[in-house]
Amino acid sequence: MMENGPLVVETLPYRPGPAPAMPSTHIDSLAELDRLEWHVGQPGDPADLVERFLTGHRLGAGALHPTHRPPTPAGGAAVGATLFVSAAAGATMIGAPPGPPSPAAAVPDVVVVVYRHRPAPPPAAGTRPADWWLGPWQPSWTPRAHAAAVTAARTAIGRGDIYQVNVVGHTSARYTGDPVPALTRLGRLPGARYGGVLTGDGWAIGCASPETLLEARGGRLLTRPIKGTRPATDTGRAQLLASAKERAEHIMIVDLERNDLARVAATGSVRVDELYRIRRWCDLWQAESTVSAHAADGLGLADLLRAICPPGSVTGTPKLSALHQIAAHEPVGRGAGMGALGWVGPDHIDLGVTIRTAATDGERVHVWAGGGITWDSDPDAEVAEAAAKSGPVRAALAPTTG
Incomplete structure (x- = not known):
């Protein structure tokens, strides 16, 4: 195991099931090799820590530079890694408030x-449906408080502090x-x-996200921001296509993502493909x-993370000003x-961006x-x-039966 002071924890048992974006060729064929965990408030810059840890396992660099050819992993060597960066860690990377x-x-x-190939599958593990019980959902704020935060965001937009900001609620x-x-x-x-x-x-994250924050291969960087929502009906699709409010909000985020990539891109290479x-x-x-x-020549993973985290589509524009609004108005952290x-x-x-995501601790x-939120947002509609x-x-x- 790589030595990295108190930030590395002992290897934990492999849990069945693929991690998000794990290549299909690796599903059910990997075991954990090494692990880094970091909480806001602990020493170190999270972007630098991630880069050093992954570089030590010869991971990531080949995605950013087309001439880099990583060696074929030897027996027992790292073949890939799952990476999670919270919104609070992303804000910390760029000197913004991490929020509540x-x-x-x-x-x-x-x-x-970090994972390695393993010689044989682990023993199958499972639980009976009756083992899983879920209590009633309890939001961290009322619909009225959520709507009030939307109104506060509109007020900030009216003052010119921001152009757009995401307002996020929580339930458990x-x-x-x-x-x-x-x-x-x-x-x-x-x-x-x-x-x-x-x-x-003592914790777990489950993800159903449709949104790509970053794909990188051979020096090509790609992001797919999502902004604009309607019910999946024929009427909903027509409304989304026709909505000036949704389109304006979407284009603001596309411009933000263009600017984020431009910070780490070769001059003149940023484009909107679709x-x-x-x-x-x-x-x-x-x-x-x-x-x-x-990617710009010499781009490292730490600088890339600082450019794209926290994701622009779920913060707002300008990003730093939006993060100050988020920290001021959301009742709990993200x-x-x-x-x-x-x-x-x-x-x-x-x-991916961890929208449509759930997490568990020991109890909840x-x-x-x-x-x-834009100036045209309706608070009740946003709730x-x-x-x-x-x-x-x-x-x-929800618990299943049978």
Whole structure:
């Protein structure tokens, strides 16, 4: 195990099921080799810690530089890693306020789990459906308080402090039993491009995210911001295509993502490959664009993380000003929500935004959901949109029978 002071914990038992964005060729064939965990408030810069840890395992660099050819992993060597960066860690990377404390304090703000090939599958593990019990959901704020935060965001927009900001709510429920089977069900939701589970000592994260924060391979960088939501009906699709408010909000975030990539891209290489494509996630239509660039010479993973974290589509623009608004108006921290989670291989990085994500600590299941606020936002409609986004996640976590 790599020595890195108190930030490295002992290897934990491998849990069944793929991690988000893990290549299909690796599913059911890996075992944990090494792990880094970090919480906001601990020593060190999280971006630098992640880069040093992954570089020590010869992971990530080949994705950023087309001439870099990582060696073929030898027996027992690292073949890839799961990377999680919370919204609070991303804010810390760029000198912004991390926001209120997370309601799921057991979940680290940075996790890197490095994997190696294993010779044989681990013993099968499972639980009876009756082992999983979930209590009633208890939001951290009332619909009226959520609507008031939307109104405060509109006031800040009116003052010119920001152009757009995401307002995110949180709800939680007590549970008993093993949470991993329930969290694994999230990865089977329609459109869950980053479906999977990440676990640790006393905590777990389950993801059903459709949104790409970053793909990198051979020096090409790509992000697919999602902004704009309607019910997945013919009428909803027509409304999303026709909505001037949703399109304006979406284009603001596309511009923010262009600026984020431009900070680490070769001059003149940033482009919008696709604008305002309508995609489906569960029972919702969402608008997605694709922005790409070529990595600047000598780009390292730490600088890349500082450019893209926390994700622009779930913060707002300008990003630093939006983060100050978020810290001032959201009642609890974003925990596992609105961060980055995915795969880092020797020559490929694929990270999703942790929307449509749940986390568990020793007692409760936590879910976060929200939406982008502009001057034209209606507070009650924004509260309803957040509920529509969290609904499929909460339904998937409900106990099953049979």
